[in-house]
Amino acid sequence: MARIEVRRNILEANENLALRNRNFFDANEVLVVNVMAAPGAGKTSTILRTIEYLGDRYAFAVIEGDMASRIDADVMAAKGIPVEQINTGNMCHLDANMIGRAAGTFTYGRPTILFIENVGNLVCPSEFSLGEDLNIVIASTTEGHDKPYKYPAIYLKADAVLINKTDLMEAMEFDRKMFCDGVAAVKPMPPLFEISCRDGSGLDAWVGWLTGQCERKFGREARKLAER
Numbered sequence: 001m002a003r004i005e006v007r008r009n010i011l012e013a014n015e016n017l018a019l020r021n022r023n024f025f026d027a028n029e030v031l032v033v034n035v036m037a038a039p040g041a042g043k044t045s046t047i048l049r050t051i052e053y054l055g056d057r058y059a060f061a062v063i064e065g066d067m068a069s070r071i072d073a074d075v076m077a078a079k080g081i082p083v084e085q086i087n088t089g090n091m092c093h094l095d096a097n098m099i100g101r102a103a104g105t106f107t108y109g110r111p112t113i114l115f116i117e118n119v120g121n122l123v124c125p126s127e128f129s130l131g132e133d134l135n136i137v138i139a140s141t142t143e144g145h146d147k148p149y150k151y152p153a154i155y156l157k158a159d160a161v162l163i164n165k166t167d168l169m170e171a172m173e174f175d176r177k178m179f180c181d182g183v184a185a186v187k188p189m190p191p192l193f194e195i196s197c198r199d200g201s202g203l204d205a206w207v208g209w210l211t212g213q214c215e216r217k218f219g220r221e222a223r224k225l226a227e228r
């Protein structure tokens with residue numbers, strides 16, 4: 001009983017901090033994309049490809065979440081992308097407190113997309129709000145088509161689902177229909193994009209959708225400012 005109470009308190013405290021983050025992001029014209037996936041599904045590759053595709057259309061920042069190492073942050077930094085690494089030690093997810101601190105270190109001057117690469121895990125990240133605008137789940141053909149059935153909670157949170165590594169789809173005998181039926185069993189099918197970070201296929205549809213989300217948010221914030 002006591003354990004359940006403590007857990008509820010932790011999640012409530014996190015929700016309050018997530019709300020604070022959200023207000024900070026809105027005030028600074030930042031669209032926040034929480035990227036969740038299993039280890040190695042292609043989170044870093046997708047973020048990089050997306051930023052490359054968008055060019056100088058927006059400003060970018062990235063928060064990298066890993067239990068240990070700066071490997072992904074170093075990849076971003078080498079490309080000149082503002083990045084903060086969070087090492088979670090023995091924790092398997094990022095929380096709103098960590099994000100609030102890391103996000104406060106960037107300088108924001110114009111509409112910005114902040115990508116949060118969550119810790120590679122299909123369970124814990126689904127429980128912790130960060131103040132994000134969008135939750136993206138990346139599945140990869142190499143991990144198999146049955147994951148929505150086994151890890152429904154993360155798919156329940158998805159505003160869009162990406163299937164990455166489509167260049168390996170045939171070799172992996174990835175069953176697209178079984179995968180989609182699994183997602184649709186959890187919630188009405190969210191937008192689905194099939195991409196390959198290896199050969200670049202499918203990125204136009206994904207980036208087009210993301211751009212639409214940016215235009216909605218940044219247009220709304222600009223209108224709010226004009227009304228003040």
Ligand SMILES: Nc1nc2c(ncn2[C@@H]2O[C@H](COP(=O)(O)OP(=O)(O)OP(=O)(O)O)[C@@H](O)[C@H]2O)c(=O)[nH]1
Binds near residue numbers: 043045072164
């Ligand atoms: N064939 C193929 N390989 C890919 C693709 N996308 C990523 N990879 C490879 O998959 C491996 C993992 O990619 P990452 O982008 O590092 O994956 P991640 O989800 O960020 O991994 P962690 O941060 O370790 O959880 C790397 O060797 C990538 O080159 C793809 O579309 N096709």
Ligand SMILES: [Mg+2]
Binds near residue numbers: 045072
């Ligand atoms: Mg990574």
